[in-house]
Amino acid sequence: MRPLHSLMIGLLTPLLLASPLSHSADIEIEVDSPSAETSIPAATEFVTEHSGTFNGQKLRYRARAGETYLQDENGEPSAAIFSFDYVALNDGKDRPVTFVWNGGPGSASLWLHMGTFGPKRVVVPSDAGHAGAPPYPIVDSTETILDVTDLVFVDPVGTGFSRTLGEHDGKEFWGLTEDAESMAAFIRRWLNENNRWNSPKFLLGESYGTTRAALVADILETEHRVALNGIVFISQALDYAGSTPYVADNLISHITYVPTMAATAYYHERIDAQGASLEEWVQSAREFAVDELLPALFKGNTLDAEDRLRVRDELARLTGLTPEYVERANLRVRGNRFAKELLRDEGKIVGTLDGRYIGDPVDDLTARADFDAASNAISGAYKAAIMSYVQSDLAVNWDRRYLSPADPRLSDEWNWNPKGRDADWEPHWVNTSHNLVSALEANPGLKVLVASGYYDLVTPFFDAEYTLNRYGITPDRVDYRYYGGGHMMYVNEDARLELLRDVRAFLEEQLR
Template sequence: MQKLVILMLATVFSIGTLQAKEKEESKTPPPKPEAKVSVTDHSMRIDGTKIDYVATAGTMLMKNDKGEPKALFGFTAYVKKDTDLRTRPIMFAYNGGPGSASLWLHMGILGPQRTVVVDTDFSDNGPFKRVTNEYSILDKADLVMIDPVGTGLSHAVGDAKNEDFWGTDQDIESVASFIKQYITENHRWQSPKYILGESYGGMRTAGVSQYLVSNYMISLKGIILVSPFLQFVTGFDFGQADLPHVLFMPSFATAAWYHNAIADKPADLQTFISQAEKFAVEEYAPALMKGARLTIDEKQAIADKLAAFTGVSASYWLLSDLRVDHQAFLKELLKSKHMTVGRIDSRFKGYSLDPVADHMRYDPMTSAVGPQILSTFMDYYTTDLGVKDVSDYKVFGDVFSKWDFSHKQPNGGFMKMPFPDTGVDLAYAMIQSPKMKVLVQQGYFDMATPFFTTQYMLDHLKIPDALRGNISTAYYMAGHMMYVNPPSMAKFKQDLAAFIDQK
């Protein structure tokens, strides 16, 4: 009996010890987040000149002020071999969204490989083709493609959450911090530095340029705004605010011109654009400003002219109180043909998902181009660049609906503005760094960030007249991603190279 009791006590003690050990092991912290990169050697030819370079693809570990890990930032860097890093320019680039990875610019125009896209049409469903990119910027500058947190392979770690990075100011701070850390770890403080941002990347770039010079004393040689979105108020035409409708209207005209939806179509697009802009400013805007004071006859006259410019009936304009938002327009323009026109590039068109719907249900341009770029990028990323784990790669993170758009503008004191305008940041950056150059690249058939909206933003920058010469603009016969159009692709590279070469 005594032996039995001893045995039972020993068993209980063993079980208790085992449970205590398991409990202790359960408290063991998870492994520390670790940056992982793949480094590969490559060579290519641009205009007959051989370029040997090193590609580094993977993640960089970012830490907070306490030295605690907060994010793994995905990036791909291309650095030319056997060159003086102090004089070799370096360009940081990204797309927008917010919530978009940088594969569009990466495989579309900037990187050493590019996707062969069928312009304005849907391609066969694979296999898709990629080729050596003769329009890459690597002959002029080293290149670092960045994926902000929540896109690509970038994600929060430690106690941080992805949502901590999802906001105008949070995004600006994190990307600026990445750039500072990259140039520190890679000995690029002396390099002439450029930033290129597309779409919402324009809002990011304007903010980052100001943040870098104000907080880190990092000056930029130049920034490139591709199809930029900088002002929330002028960038959306869904409400009753008059200004966005005025700024979008010339883009309606270019889409109608392209699709032969207007009577007596002028042969020259530039002349037609000038006429549309003149009407928008001198007649359309004053009419909208009148509101209920606009007479029936005046309203009919404006509707008739809108119909003549846009190919959408006067009756539709009247039913919409002379305010048709762009998604309704893109659905209405070719509605009789059961076709929807592209938002990212209004030269594209596709069959309507719902012919009687009053707004577009999808973007034909994204559906046509997206699968080609993603497929070729993933193939390139995992084979040529040797990145192993891409199972969590995110083209579009679940970001936009959770984005904190409020912004602490540099002229706003401690108050945050509910709707961002980083045009203010851009003006401050240009004033604080008066040698910094700005290149704006804009497509005429862009309905996401219309060309007249971009021009309005530039015209209203609060900078000294002497600094306006630092801004140059280039326009293309294509849309938001103008580089899917072969002639525009060549012009894009030419304009960008000339911008970097200028003294």
């Protein structure tokens, strides 16, 4: 790999950002600066120039780490959205741009930023080992997709350096709809400030970031008339019925988790695969889950004894659990309990974010893991990497705290009601699949790439198939890809390279 040479050209430069962001407005109205009455300083940015080689292509690019101000209905600044923008120099104003965010809700963009898609990345053990103590290797990410698209990594309000302004409170932005509206407003403002309305546009989100991306796509396509060229879902989470294993009567999750449990048992050699490949083993689990387990669970206590024994034993065989445990679970094995049960005889747990990781809890008798082995293994490395990188390479010299984890109020005050915080509604699973369908209906050229890790016990890959295969979306508009990792599959080096190749190919195909 060729080294990335950084040429620092700027430190702190005030940026005056304005223009009202009404969802129905088609015309941007420029104002000079925030009102003097608000006592809100101008937005802050840090600008540097760099050069590097990405996918064999030499590139000079500008890095802007800075705030973009959103405005309320009175035209006053309401929030400062901080983003990390990587824009190629002298490559034309219509170059593609991809807006990237992580999930949570409440996660800053450091995972995708420092994991693989930014120009630098942190290296953690590819074999699911613990990253240990610092220093951590921060290297050039020469395989990333900067050769085909500019990149904008976005931190929602209450994460990273993003904050509310003036008298505004985080609760105005902390919610399913509120969050998506703020991200759509940010994109409109960014396009306007950078004269990029005619650029090809992509969204790339991970986990809850896919929930957000479906909503944002709908808002952009149907309300703002901003056409997108493609969406990349990493660890898809649109319909939460298939990714909520801790609700006892949620039959859907008892089906969608089976292939991931089977893959994890295969990885840890807790099953007799009889020479089957991982893909073959997973396919057997898919077929069993739909053709045998689902009808059995639907029948409930009317299932006859012979069929029950057959289903019980096959579920145990595929997942590496004992028939006795499956029986006690009433054929309903919860994915979060599986993480503790698979290696119980060794006193170990497997990670939920990535089932390849192993943890050693003090309490060997607990029904479920009290911590996530994967998160414990890599979180320290990612936090250290982003803080070191933005200070040294991006010249971010600021005393503002980088919120990762998020503002401590965010989780408790998040509004899951799609109709608004104070509106009446019939409780149901979070589901933004209909929003994706709406965006696809509005834009016949829009397509989706779905990237899933085989060992993801948070957003199982079979849930992505279950979700996107049942809303009338034609198969040619969704491309499924699978990797030998978990929720953040890019911590596995082979998976990281495969993911980048697949995303690059998807972008290039959509651009054609």
